[in-house]
Amino acid sequence: MTDLKNIRNFSIVAHIDHGKSTLADRLIQETNTVADRDMKEQMLDSMDIERERGITIKANTVRIEYSADNGEEYILNLIDTPGHVDFAYEVSRSMRAVEGSLLVVDSTQGVEAQTLANVYQAIDADHEIVPILNKIDLPASDCDRVAEQIEDVIGIDASGAIQVSAKTGQGIHETLEAIVNELPAPQGDPDAPLKAMLVDSWYDAYLGVIVLIRVIDGKLKKGERIRMLSTNAVYPVDRVGVFTPEMKPIDVLGPGEIGFLTASIKQVRDTRVGDTITHEKKGTTDALDGFKPAQPVVFCGLFPVDSAEFEDLRDSIEKLALNDASFSYEMETSAALGFGFRCGFLGLLHLEVIRDRIEREYNIELITTAPSVIYHVYMKDGSMIELHNPADMPDLSTVDHMEEPRIKATILVPDEYLGDVLKLCQDRRGIQLDLTYAGSRAMAVYDLPLNEVVFDFYDRLKSVTKGYASFDYQMEGYREDNLVKMSVLVNDEPVDALSTMVHRDRAELRGRAMCEKLKDLIPRHMFKIPIQAAIGGKVIARETLSALRKDVTAKCYGGDATRKKKLLEKQKKGKKKMRQFGRVDIPQEAFISALKMDD
Numbered sequence: 263m264t265d266l267k268n269i270r271n272f273s274i275v276a277h278i279d280h281g282k283s284t285l286a287d288r289l290i291q292e293t294n295t296v297a298d299r300d301m302k303e304q305m306l307d308s309m310d311i312e313r314e315r316g317i318t319i320k321a322n323t324v325r326i327e328y329s330a331d332n333g334e335e336y337i338l339n340l341i342d343t344p345g346h347v348d349f350a351y352e353v354s355r356s357m358r359a360v361e362g363s364l365l366v367v368d369s370t371q372g373v374e375a376q377t378l379a380n381v382y383q384a385i386d387a388d389h390e391i392v393p394i395l396n397k398i399d400l401p402a403s404d405c406d407r408v409a410e411q412i413e414d415v416i417g418i419d420a421s422g423a424i425q426v427s428a429k430t431g432q433g434i435h436e437t438l439e440a441i442v443n444e445l446p447a448p449q450g451d452p453d454a455p456l457k458a459m460l461v462d463s464w465y466d467a468y469l470g471v472i473v474l475i476r477v478i479d480g481k482l483k484k485g486e487r488i489r490m491l492s493t494n495a496v497y498p499v500d501r502v503g504v505f506t507p508e509m510k511p512i513d514v515l516g517p518g519e520i521g522f523l524t525a526s527i528k529q530v531r532d533t534r535v536g537d538t539i540t541h542e543k544k545g546t547t548d549a550l551d552g553f554k555p556a557q558p559v560v561f562c563g564l565f566p567v568d569s570a571e572f573e574d575l576r577d578s579i580e581k582l583a584l585n586d587a588s589f590s591y592e593m594e595t596s597a598a599l600g601f602g603f604r605c606g607f608l609g610l611l612h613l614e615v616i617r618d619r620i621e622r623e624y625n626i627e628l629i630t631t632a633p634s635v636i637y638h639v640y641m642k643d644g645s646m647i648e649l650h651n652p653a654d655m656p657d658l659s660t661v662d663h664m665e666e667p668r669i670k671a672t673i674l675v676p677d678e679y680l681g682d683v684l685k686l687c688q689d690r691r692g693i694q695l696d697l698t699y700a701g702s703r704a705m706a707v708y709d710l711p712l713n714e715v716v717f718d719f720y721d722r723l724k725s726v727t728k729g730y731a732s733f734d735y736q737m738e739g740y741r742e743d744n745l746v747k748m749s750v751l752v753n754d755e756p757v758d759a760l761s762t763m764v765h766r767d768r769a770e771l772r773g774r775a776m777c778e779k780l781k782d783l784i785p786r787h788m789f790k791i792p793i794q795a796a797i798g799g800k801v802i803a804r805e806t807l808s809a810l811r812k813d814v815t816a817k818c819y820g821g822d823a824t825r826k827k828k829l830l831e832k833q834k835k836g837k838k839k840m841r842q843f844g845r846v847d848i849p850q851e852a853f854i855s856a857l858k859m860d861d
């Protein structure tokens with residue numbers, strides 16, 4: 263057990279790509295926590311997808327031993343936090359497990375929307391904050407300007423900001439010294455009843471569920487029996503340990519320490535992030551401040567392209583859910599797509615990550631239906647339904663009114679692109695709440711319907727600003743609006759997987775755009791195919807896909823058999839990624855592409 267005054271717990275907050283992971287790697291390397299030969303780039307990003315995409319998804323932790331210039335030995339616990347808006351909830355709870363933050367800002371770029379969102383979370387958690395200006399090795403680095411910006415925009419003192427190059431290692435020693443000298447030591451009572459915070463949990467194929475904890479008071483040893491305060495479930499502890507970053511068993515975790523326990527807990531769902539862990543006997547009854555489980559906000563259907571793979575899909579989804587309590591699923595049947603699952607995600611990135619993993623790790627080709635948010639449908643009889651799937655929309659005559667979820671979005675953008683950003687927000691039914699300037703950049707705050715954002719807002723924002731805008735959001739509750747369900751009919755058959763909720767005023771525009779897109783996406787058939795968008799029974803847009811004149815093999819005159827075979831095979835292959843709706847084959851990509859709006 264380490265003396266409290268020699269422990270420092272911290273996280274790193276930064277905008278994506280400002281160098282958080284590189285800095286963490288460098289701190290680990292400088293203190294020889296990992297032998298140089300074992301040092302892979304981005305030590306903390308352990309999942310393959312994370313490494314490939316260069317994003318940090320799950321919170322990771324490392325314990326660093328550091329001999330400071332004052333001659334004392336310190337334990338520094340770093341909790342790495344995800345950098346993407348979808349995972350804001352994970353950031354907030356990791357923050358509550360530590361006392362300080364390094365605020366990393368790329369000195370060639372400046373403060374971005376994510377920096378703001380994360381640093382406010384750190385301030386909320388009462389953190390001491392050490393500003394760090396990274397990438398000073400680059401010619402475009404401008405530390406004075408960025409330090410001033412940190413003071414203007416965030417409102418913290420940046421005069422002592424440390425100038426660092428996580429690439430060359432410059433400033434790393436100063437950073438370690440600042441962690442020791444400027445961040446506060448944790449407080450806690452080793453003799454009080456055990457009180458530990460459940461920070462995170464995940465599934466490991468060998469060890470079962472691993473629980474990341476921060477001990478507040480008391481001590482935890484292997485072999486003891488613990489109780490989860492929220493459920494009262496009791497488990498015998500098999501192991502306690504720390505991350506170096508490999509898992510290393512230790513005898514006891516004391517106050518102020520961050521480490522893990524395993525306790526033959528069967529699934530991640532049995533552990534609630536933010537929960538209080540204590541001893542079964544003589545434990546504390548005083549739970550940590552309220553925690554709220556992460557709620558999925560975006561829903562979509564996942565169906566196998568090949569319906570024979572349904573059981574494989576079920577298997578993969580169950581396995582993924584074991585490891586990710588914020589991902590929800592239930593079985594769904596679609597008239598068009600057969601058996602599949604309706605799944606809930608924290609946001610679009612989360613959706614993409616899960617979809618990628620199913621396709622890649624389990625080798626199942628998927629059809630993803632239009633993502634939807636949760637609408638509140640108020641019925642004439644006074645009841646309220648949470649609508650997760652437009653296909654389940656009740657008959658309009660029974661509906662009184664509907665509400666949709668709203669967000670508060672913060673966008674930071676260089677002046678010259680501001681006009682395009684305002685237009686984009688306007689087109690997405692946004693209401694401007696605030697518009698301010700910091701240097702040559704504008705900060706726009708908008709109230710926007712979540713529905714208009716989940717699909718491709720971020721992509722559009724990046725494209726109209728050439729990648730210079732940054733964006734962050736938080737949920738703001740529900741508001742009534744004039745919403746309708748738009749169905750799509752292909753060859754007079756409704757395709758439920760293409761139905762979406764839209765604002766009444768935009769339905770025509772949206773419907774027309776969708777029909778035009780589908781006309782390009784659906785291959786021509788031997789017959790004419792009408793493509794229609796409708797609200798209730800009323801058609802609001804229509805396109806016709808003309809018939810194919812000739813058989814693909816017709817020009818072979820039946821003469822060259824191999825060529826004919828080749829053509830047919832090619833056709834078959836093309837078909838594999840399609841699904842049949844009535845007599846029409848619709849390619850997989852149509853389900854997503856048809857919904858992308860080109861504003």
Ligand SMILES: Nc1nc2c(ncn2[C@@H]2O[C@H](COP(=O)(O)OP(=O)(O)OP(=O)(O)O)[C@@H](O)[C@H]2O)c(=O)[nH]1
Binds near residue numbers: 276281397426427428
């Ligand atoms: N020149 C230079 N490049 C750096 C420095 N620090 C980081 N980089 C580069 O900047 C890019 C982003 O760095 P990361 O450490 O992956 O950024 P991050 O903030 O962890 O990103 P997320 O994990 O997605 O949140 C990488 O290509 C790094 O090699 C630096 O000090 N100088």
